[in-house]
Amino acid sequence: MAEFLQHPVQKLQDAAILTDLVTDSMILVNMVIDLQEDFRIRLVQEDLKDVKTVGQLLAVFERKMSG
């Protein structure tokens, strides 16, 4: 995530708002697709409906990977 967003890992605190970390919100779409390829999982729009922060996005990935 840090590599994709070009931010140091320290800046990616759980409470960090995802849209504050990018200049173009399409970058977030790219990142989510890319992470799904890496972790071989599939999300649907419903999964991301309430995701606003780094921590919430990580929780979605953890849930999908453990399920």
Added chain:
Amino acid sequence: MANKLTENELWILSFYRTSEISGALFFGRLARSMKPGQIQRDMTKHFSDESQHAWYWTSCMQRFGTFPLKLSQAYQDKYLEAAGMPANLMEVLAITQTFEKRVIAQYALHSRVPGLKPEIAETFTKIMEDEKWHIEWVGEALKRMEPEYGKSYIDDTLKRYWKADKEVYGAVLKEHEDRVQDLLRYRKRTA
């Protein structure tokens, strides 16, 4: 050198250019991370086309002795607000399909406006050829995804994005009403 562009013409061509650049950046990033295969190939070509289109608009404006305006927002930026963030490759392709159809309809409408400068008309003709292929490859990719995602999920996703697109298009026209008066008048007359 061709006649000067009006302020509104310069704005709208700059808006087209900005949207093409946003598309190129988006598809470029996606193409870079795609698994080897047909989608990776087509997405790379799509990225390359969008970059080329941004250049066509830049070069078109230069023929009128001017440079594009620096605009902060592209058409695509409004999509995510209205439709929500696409979460997988199928949803990305569905939103792309919707967007490309909107682009071609918009360019076709604009290219028919009476009194359009030939340099602009020529640019539309070049770009619209590529846009047809964009709709084609994305449509084929979505068809190939049916066994994996299910036809009804794909159809529902497309429907959701069509609805969002209508809202976004209406909102953009309203927001920039003063800039696109000629287009709106022509649209109303031919509706």
